[in-house]
Amino acid sequence: MLTKTLDAAIADPSMYADPGAYHExxxxxxxxxxxxxxxIxxxxxxxxxxxxxDILEIEKQGDKFINWPRLSLNSIADEERVRAGSGRGSTVSLRMLVNMDGAxxxxxxxxTQSWFMPTNLRKLEAELADLAKEFVDRMEAVSGSCDFVKDVAVWYPLRVIMTILGVPREDDHRMLAWTKALLSSEDEEMAAGLRGVEARQAAIQEFxxxxxxxxxxxxxxxxxDLASVIANAKVEGQAISDFETQSYYLIISTAxxxxxxxxxxGGLLALLQxxxxxxxxxxxxDLLPSAIEEIIRxxxxxxxxxxxxxxxxxxxxxxxxxGxxxxxxxxxxxxxxxxxxxPYTFKIDRTPNRHIAFGYGPHLCLGLNLARMELKALFKELLSRVDTIELAGDPAWIKATIVTGLKRLPIRYTTRKQAA
Incomplete structure (x- = not known):
């Protein structure tokens, strides 16, 4: 029987940190x-x-189901805090692609769409391969064990998108800290100081x-670089506002x-399990492309x-x-x-695999081709160089209601160089 307890769980960040509970x-x-x-x-x-x-039916009809003004799950109190601080009477902190509609x-x-098309992204293939090698080199340098999340998974995609934006490497730590505050502040272990909407608002100001x-x-x-494209963007011959410009940077740099x-x-954990x-x-x-799709699903x-x-x-x-x-x-x-x-079996050769992890319809994820390329480059490098790999402790997930994933993945491994 469906109860108020079930409803409350839908808004509980702890439930999203327990995949078993979520899927049940x-x-x-x-x-x-x-x-x-x-x-609730x-x-x-x-x-x-x-x-x-049902989700496809909604996503296909952008005129009947719009993104504005409610984009994600936030309490009334948090919405009112944003409204009070926005100066615009809005419960939404940003004006970005994911909360725009129609024309x-x-x-x-x-x-930025042309930047993220496969024809343009091909010029990044060598750079992605080099970055993937750099981070597997780091694994090799720490003598057979690491926390894959903290040592590799958070840094590699961050450096990729910052390279595209033209952000220097020395600013990566700041970008990661602000992203955690924006997306993971519901998790007391991930939050540094401020929590919840206060942390998110502070991070937005820093961005x-x-x-x-x-x-x-x-x-x-x-x-x-992509920063120059956004900085000089025009719509119908008019420069977009500073608020829209900064919001654009923020969604590209975090998402x-x-x-x-x-x-x-999560893909590595699925392979290990x-x-x-x-x-x-x-x-x-040759199964790597289909494996990447299954990882994303x-x-x-x-x-x-x-x-x-x-x-x-x-x-x-x-x-x-x-309404x-x-x-x-x-x-x-x-x-x-x-x-x-x-559906609860992980199959790297699953076909067809029409997942909607990237969304669907007009709001299909702008960076989906880049994400696939990044994952392919990383797993290609990792699997070609790691001889043995296993869990070295319990994984743990972030408490967050909109974007979640692992916050710890301790592993042990031997690389070909180590094995030799």
Whole structure:
């Protein structure tokens, strides 16, 4: 039976740090009430949408289900704190691609879309390979054991996106600290000082100061990097506002690495927990592209986004009213038994694999091709150089409601150099 306890769990960051609990809860929802009216004390009510086809139905209709103004799960108190501090009367801190709609979204997406197309990204292949080698070299240098999250998974995708943006390497630590404050401040172990909305607002201000200065430099002296594209962006012949510019930098710099970090670590854990699949991949490296897709499905680091109905609508027999919010739960959709045979089995050669970890429709993740390239480069380098690899302790997940993943993955390994 569905209860208030279940509803409360949907908003509990601790539940997202326990994959078993998460998948048990959402399997129940998919079976008993896949479009579930959710009422939680301290939150505006919403519909929890847990099945794959229902999420696609919403995502395909961007005119009927819009991103603005509610993008993610936040308490009423947090929304009001943002409203009070925004100076704009808005409960949303930023004005970026993921909370734009229609023609405005298309125009702003077009600013950087060509940068993230495969034809342009091919020029990065050698650089990605070099960075992957650098981080596996680091593993080799620490004598056979490390925390894969803290030593590799958070740094490698961060350096990739910062290279593209033109951010110098010496600023990586600051970028990572601000990203943690923005996306992981619900976890007391990850938070440094401020927690919750206060930490997020402070991090936004730090990002804005940093990228405001970088914008000024790139407007004065443009370079061949993504920062110059954003700094000098125009829509319909007019420069975008400073607020939109800084928001653009922020979404690229955070979403551009944090989700790939989660997929890198979660993918390695899945391979370690499924040694037959790891052996299969070692024996047939041509399976790497399909393995990457299964890793992304398996991890699904973005737990949800919200949409708001612009008109009355019936979804799976439930009457959605204009103005209602809907929470689209991507990890649940990617375990939907009607779409994925044996969804709780990790299969590197799963086909078809039509996961929606990158979203769907107009808001399909801008950086999906880059993420795939990064993961392919890292696992290609790792698997070609590591002879043995195993867990060296218990993994642990971040307590966070929108983007989650591992915060610890202790491993032991031997590389070919060590084995020799």
């Amino acid at each position: 809860l959402f399997a129940q929802l998919r079976k008993e009430d896949p479009v579930h009216w959710t009422e 004390e301290g939150f505006r009510p919403f519909w929890t949408v847990s099945k794959y086809n 405005e979204h298309r125009a702003h997406r077009s600013i 804005f100061r940093y990228f405001g200065a970088l914008s000024a430099k790139r407007r004065a002296e443009p370079k061949d 551009g690495h944090d989700t790939t970090s989660s997929s890198s670590a 499924n040694p037959a699949e790891l052996a299969k991949l070692r024996a047939n490296p 398996w991890v699904s680091p973005v737990t949800h986004f919200f949409r708001t109905a612009t008109e009355d609508y019936v979804l799976r027999g439930k009457q959605i009213k204009a 209602d919010s809907l929470m689209m739960c991507y990890p649940s959709a990617n375990r939907d038994e009607e779409i994925f045979p044996d």
